[in-house]
Amino acid sequence: MAHNRIIKQTSWISQAKFEIENEAGFLECKRIVLRIVRYMKDNHLSQKELAARLNVTPQYVNKFLHGQDIDLKISTVIRYGNLLGIKLIEVPMEKPGDNNLQINYVIKISVKEKAIQPSTFIYSNILPKSTFSMQ
Amino acid sequence: MEYDLIYPERLGQMIDTPCIVAAVYFNEDELISLGIPEDSLEVQEPFWDYNEFQKPFELWASPKFLSDYYDRYKTFLQQEYWREITEEEFLTDVSNSLINNKKELIDKMESNEFYSLVEPLDDNEEIKRLIDSIKVKIKQGIIKGHHPFRFYAIEIEEEKCYLITGATIKVHKDMGKAMNTIIELRKLEKVYRILETNDVKTKESFIDFFYKENSKK
Numbered sequence: 001m002a003h004n005r006i007i008k009q010t011s012w013i014s015q016a017k018f019e020i021e022n023e024a025g026f027l028e029c030k031r032i033v034l035r036i037v038r039y040m041k042d043n044h045l046s047q048k049e050l051a052a053r054l055n056v057t058p059q060y061v062n063k064f065l066h067g068q069d070i071d072l073k074i075s076t077v078i079r080y081g082n083l084l085g086i087k088l089i090e091v092p093m094e095k096p097g098d099n100n101l102q103i104n105y106v107i108k109i110s111v112k113e114k115a116i117q118p119s120t121f122i123y124s125n126i127l128p129k130s131t132f133s134m135q
Numbered sequence: 136m137e138y139d140l141i142y143p144e145r146l147g148q149m150i151d152t153p154c155i156v157a158a159v160y161f162n163e164d165e166l167i168s169l170g171i172p173e174d175s176l177e178v179q180e181p182f183w184d185y186n187e188f189q190k191p192f193e194l195w196a197s198p199k200f201l202s203d204y205y206d207r208y209k210t211f212l213q214q215e216y217w218r219e220i221t222e223e224e225f226l227t228d229v230s231n232s233l234i235n236n237k238k239e240l241i242d243k244m245e246s247n248e249f250y251s252l253v254e255p256l257d258d259n260e261e262i263k264r265l266i267d268s269i270k271v272k273i274k275q276g277i278i279k280g281h282h283p284f285r286f287y288a289i290e291i292e293e294e295k296c297y298l299i300t301g302a303t304i305k306v307h308k309d310m311g312k313a314m315n316t317i318i319e320l321r322k323l324e325k326v327y328r329i330l331e332t333n334d335v336k337t338k339e340s341f342i343d344f345f346y347k348e349n350s351k352k
Binding site: 006 | 176
């Protein structure tokens with residue numbers, strides 16, 4: 001049986017203009033959510049189970065998976081990845097003013113230990129591609 | 136079934152606005168009777184409250200919806216026409232298109248040129264256009280170089296009055312070959328019959344019909 005509709009008071013145009021102005025960065029958040037959706041499907045995880053794993057409410061998970069209110073902090077993404085045992089984010093860093101040297105800081109999530117193991121890999125464009133050093 | 140005004144933003148402006156745009160609202164029972172699966176997000180909270188113009192934007196912004204959509208139509212999307220698009224590429228192209236779609240629609244509505252986005256659904260509708268309300272489509276957005284976003288509407292009076300019945304991301308060039316476009320055809324037909332039964336053929340008659348139907352809420 002159909003529910004009683006709650007009529008939206010905000011016009012679509014007003015809402016759309018607001019969203020256009022505030023859309024920057026949300027694509028990256030959506031990509032992260034998509035990885036979690038794929039993880040859920042691959043592991044047959046329900047929304048309720050996901051909420052329990054992330055220590056959040058099922059209502060939040062529902063909004064989260066639909067891309068609503070997803071202005072995610074990096075620390076939150078790292079925490080979710082750690083709790084699920086999957087890589088959700090890479091944060092490349094470039095040394096200012098140096099176009100030949102690229103430093104990638106890769107946050108690796110160990111599936112077995114479920115611990116964050118930060119590693120720093122230095123890639124140099126002047127060296128053969130197979131050469132790198134780890135510090 | 137209900138009817139929502141999209142443009143102009145206020146009911147009192149309808150008469151003076153050269154080109155008005157409205158949208159149909161179907162409740163869950165109606166959508167299910169049209170063929171939408173009962174477990175589809177379209178008939179669940181929070182999407183069930185949106186009309187057929189707002190709802191696509193909400194659904195297309197949902198990573199979960201896009202993932203389910205990709206899985207459902209994978210056999211179409213992983214063909215050469217779509218250059219074997221991946222799930223993440225699909226989400227990226229849809230998300231990028233949403234902003235541009237909104238900008239274009241707002242721009243055309245506010246300049247009273249919404250009609251310039253509209254095409255007859257097919258050649259049969261083109262022929263009828265001079266004498267009757269017709270079924271139309273609005274093509275938008277870009278995915279892998281194609282323009283697959285489709286809004287569907289009844290052009291009640293050319294250049295003056297449009298009633299949006301639904302929208303989808305078209306995955307196959309033949310509307311009759313994929314379930315999502317088959318459902319859009321059903322929506323179009325259902326709404327067309329209702330307007331025909333109520334003799335709604337002009338902007339003025341639609342405004343009268345709109346007020347009459349909304350007074351029943």
